[in-house]
Amino acid sequence: MQLTKTRKSVLLALFIGMETVLMVTPLGFIPIGPIKATTLHIPVIVISILLGVKEGMILGFYFGLCSLVMSTFNPTPFSFCFSPFYSIGEVSGNFGSVLIALVPRITLGFVSGILFHVFQTKIKDTTSILLSSLVSTILHTILVMGGIYLFFGREYAAISGFAYETFLNVIKLTICTNGLLEAFMAGFMTLAIYKALQKIK
Secondary structure (H helix, E strand, C coil), X not given: CCCCHHHHHHHHHHHHHHHHXXXXXXXXXXXXXXXXXXXXXXXXXXHHHHCCHHHHHHHHXXXXXXHHHHHHHCCCCCHHHCCCCCEECCXXXXXXXXXXXXXXXXXXXXXXXXXXXXXXXXXXXXXXXXXXXXXXXXXXXXXXXXXXXXXXXXXXXXXXXXXXXXXXXXXXXXXXXXXXXXXXXXXXXXXXXXXXXXXXX
């Protein structure tokens, strides 16, 4: 889909607004049984596929920045993982929190756009969208959980109530539950939004 610079700017602004709405409302976290699946990554994937890697990384940065701000002003017990300005007991966020908040989200925009471009040269758009969404979402989950393990592993385990030695198993479980659910949601929702937006071509 070829878009003018003005239309690209308008779409990016629209999706920044959408990301904001998802961040501050329950629409960003959908309860499915005992699991809460986030939809916050979906606008990033859509934009990176629709407009390109640069715009995807910009929206990914905004996603991460919103995460940092929300973790600071509307914290949960684990907000220290995403905000250097939040503390719980003796546990405080630090520069690692900034990396966890920003790097996986920027990478999400980069990888989903690159994968779509690569897949698109070999297979149909529909399959390209599904595959790039699935792979980039799972990678995003791995990067977030890997960052928490690297910078706050013991603190996160202590607050969660599991042994630090089992953290890698927790990461695997998270990928197999939330990660896969969010990946499939991203694939089908991204495909639906992409097809709807083709009408503006």
